[in-house]
Amino acid sequence: xxxxxDDNTALLLIDVQQGLADPSLGERNNPDAEANMARLLAAWxxxxxxxxxxxxxxxxxxxxxxxxxxxxxxxDEVKPLPQEKTFSKTVNSAFIGxxxxxxxxxxxxxxxxxxxxxxxxxxxxxxxxxxxLGFEVNLVADATAAFERHGYDGEHYSGETIHRINLxxxxxxxxxxxxxxxxxxxxx
Amino acid sequence: xxxxxDDNTALLLIDVQQGLADPSLGERNNPDAEANMARLLAAWxxxxxxxxxxxxxxxxxxxxxxxxxxxxxxxDEVKPLPQEKTFSKTVNSAFIGxxxxxxxxxxxxxxxxxxxxxxxxxxxxxxxxxxxLGFEVNLVADATAAFERHGYDGEHYSGETIHRINLxxxxxxxxxxxxxxxxxxxxx
Numbered sequence: 236x237x238x239x240x241d242d243n244t245a246l247l248l249i250d251v252q253q254g255l256a257d258p259s260l261g262e263r264n265n266p267d268a269e270a271n272m273a274r275l276l277a278a279w280x281x282x283x284x285x286x287x288x289x290x291x292x293x294x295x296x297x298x299x300x301x302x303x304x305x306x307x308x309x310x311d312e313v314k315p316l317p318q319e320k321t322f323s324k325t326v327n328s329a330f331i332g333x334x335x336x337x338x339x340x341x342x343x344x345x346x347x348x349x350x351x352x353x354x355x356x357x358x359x360x361x362x363x364x365x366x367x368l369g370f371e372v373n374l375v376a377d378a379t380a381a382f383e384r385h386g387y388d389g390e391h392y393s394g395e396t397i398h399r400i401n402l403x404x405x406x407x408x409x410x411x412x413x414x415x416x417x418x419x420x421x422x423x
Numbered sequence: 424x425x426x427x428x429d430d431n432t433a434l435l436l437i438d439v440q441q442g443l444a445d446p447s448l449g450e451r452n453n454p455d456a457e458a459n460m461a462r463l464l465a466a467w468x469x470x471x472x473x474x475x476x477x478x479x480x481x482x483x484x485x486x487x488x489x490x491x492x493x494x495x496x497x498x499d500e501v502k503p504l505p506q507e508k509t510f511s512k513t514v515n516s517a518f519i520g521x522x523x524x525x526x527x528x529x530x531x532x533x534x535x536x537x538x539x540x541x542x543x544x545x546x547x548x549x550x551x552x553x554x555x556l557g558f559e560v561n562l563v564a565d566a567t568a569a570f571e572r573h574g575y576d577g578e579h580y581s582g583e584t585i586h587r588i589n590l591x592x593x594x595x596x597x598x599x600x601x602x603x604x605x606x607x608x609x610x611x
Contacts, residue, residue, distance in 0.1 A: 326555035327597070355592035360555065363548045367514040376575060386591035387564060387600035400588040403574035404543035409515070412575035 244373075245285040245344045246275055247365075249329060249351030249358050251313045252291060254299030254306020262383045264394035271378035271415040272350045273312040278419055280316070285344060288313070288321040289329040291357065327360035336368060346371040348418060349410070350378035355401040363409050372410035373423055376402055432561075433473040433532045434463055435553075437517060437539030437546050439501045440479060442487030442494020450571040452582035459566035459603040460538045461500040466607055468504070473532060476501070476509040477517045479545065515548035524556060534559040536606060537598070538566035543589040551597050560598035561611055564590055 251272060279286050288309065292302040299306035302323075315321050322333040330336050339345075347370050351358050358379050365372050381398035385391055406412040417423035439460060467474050476497065480490040487494035490511075503509050510521040518524050527533075535558050539546050546567050553560050569586035573579055594600040605611035 327551060328555045331552075331555045356596055359547075359592070360551045360597075363515060363551065364519075367516045367519045367548065384591045386587055387594045388587065390587070390591075392588055392591055397588060397592060399574055399576065399578070400580055400585060401592055403572045403578075403580055404547070404585060404589055406575045408544055409548075 242284060243342075243344050244346040244348060245287050245339070245342075246279040247287050247289065247329070247347045247349045247351075247361070248272060248276070248313055249289045249349065249361055250291045250300070250353075251288075251310050251351050252300055252306060253308045253310055254304065255352050256310075257299045257306065259299075260382050262394050263380050264398050265377060265380040268350075268352070268378055268380040269310055269312040271375065274415055275348065275350060275375065275378060275418060276313055285342065286315075286319045287335070287338075288315045288319060289333075289335075289351070289357075289361070290321060290323045292323045292325055294325050327357045328364045329357070329361040330364040330368065339370065345369075346373075348373045348375060350375045352380060354379045354381040354398045355384075359401055359405060362405055366409035373413050373418065374402070374405060374410040375415055375418065376412050377414045430472060431530075431532050432534040432536060433475050433527070433530075434467040435475050435477065435517070435535045435537045435539075435549070436460060436464070436501055437477045437537065437549055438479045438488070438541075439476075439498050439539050440488055440494060441496045441498055442492065443540050444498075445487045445494065447487075448570050450582050451568050452586050453565060453568040456538075456540070456566055456568040457498055457500040459563065462603055463536065463538060463563065463566060463606060464501055473530065474503075474507045475523070475526075476503045476507060477521075477523075477539070477545075477549070478509060478511045480511045480513055482513050515545045516552045517545070517549040518552040518556065527558065533557075534561075536561045536563060538563045540568060542567045542569040542586045543572075547589055547593060550593055554597040561601050561606065562590070562593060562598040563603055563606065564600050565602045 293300040413423040481488040
């Protein structure tokens with residue numbers, strides 16, 4: 236199945252915001268993620284396919300993504316154009332408390348290419364709901380990234396480990412995991 | 424915070440069905456999961472706290488959980504009593520295509536203790552949505568379990584690895600990960 240050339244496949248960019256570069260978040264994998272997002276964004280714009288930006292507007296007291304903070308701004312690599320659709324959310328899933336599902340259905344969009352931050356939190360939550368709501372999802376491994384975490388058991392897991400295993404749990408059940416090059420050359 | 428003794432904390436059992444014992448699913452971690460679910464279920468019944476069972480009724484052609492197959496039945500350890508609420512679903516999240524959210528709100532239930540199968544698929548998807556919808560969640564590590572998986576990169580991950588890292592991604596963001604003993608002795 237190749238839906239990357241389909242006019243009705245939207246590129247969904249999740250939480251690509253400056254506050255997620257804060258050093259307090261710890262070690263992150265895949266420093267090339269933003270460059271790959273930018274390559275996909277340029278391709279979607281060139282093909283005039285739909286682009287949707289999701290902005291996290293945190294209500295947590297100590298979040299770098301609170302709406303009044305500079306960290307709420309989109310990263311330079313993926314700044315929305317005025318005509319591109321943007322939804323703001325306060326929780327992890329891009330589908331909760333937003334008009335995203337309604338917008339996709341009204342626009343005849345049945346397939347999504349998902350990129351953004353972070354793999355295991357907002358990207359995973361949004362991918363799972365997209366799939367459960369009936370949308371077809373390609374999730375781009377090299378255009379997403381995760382931070383290191385400590386488990387409930389105190390064990391430490393690197394960003395790369397968190398990223399890979401969360402993708403393994405999503406792949407085949409909620410989405411097809413692919414990479415940027417496959418989407419750009421049409422083989423995905 | 425201790426909500427395990429709260430009358431309005433429901434025990435939510437996800438997909439504890441016979442078809443998930445099928446050998447085709449591969450190696451699973453935590454063989455004690457069902458015994459721990461049964462201990463929690465007995466405690467909830469004794470305390471007369473709400474119990475909710477989720478049954479997966481798959482629409483996938485080769486699933487062991489299709490409604491007409493014996494695998495759709497609940498495992499003996501957690502069979503619902505007639506007065507206990509049961510919701511059927513066809514996707515991963517217990518909140519999609521069911522009346523669960525409406526039922527919880529109408530019943531004044533604001534907190535959930537989640538157990539069941541599998542950690543990284545239906546348990547994670549349901550925990551994420553519960554949290555994003557505003558419910559407080561305790562997720563019971565030793566009353567959930569995961570199967571081995573192969574990553575998109577072909578790498579093999581054991582059920583225990585999948586389980587632990589998925590819990591690490593959920594803990595603190597979508598839920599508090601705890602264990603059965605903490606809930607039974609009231610320390611959770």
